[in-house]
Amino acid sequence: MKKNSRLKKYVELFKRNINAFLVKGIVVRSVAHPVEGDGAVFEFFLNNQGDDTELIGKVRPTIGRVLSEIPQKLVGGNIEGVKFSGTSLYLEGNRIVVIKGEDHPEAWSGSAVLEDVRRVVSTSQGSGRNDR
Structure with a gap:
């Protein structure tokens, strides 16, 4: 996904929806990582320094390349050829x-973003339930 407008819209909706679950004074800084192929990677950093900047990184060839170049412990090794589908979430510290993993419109819709936020919130609260 290389469309900056779609990446920005996802970030806007994600931040708007997650704000309902954050305590006062916590804001979200974001970095969107576009790729040549399907999908994209987003990093959302919770902070109390008032930093709510929204950045779009350089376009990389694949999601695997993005994951090999950002700090993460989700997957290791040579993941350049790994195909991602659906939406995967990784929570670590304040990030x-x-x-x-896909570019079809349903994956980027407002309801999909809301579901992503619900999954983050339920995971961070230690619940496996997604029916909030």
């Missing part, structure tokens, strides 16, 4: 990593 949420969202891996969108």
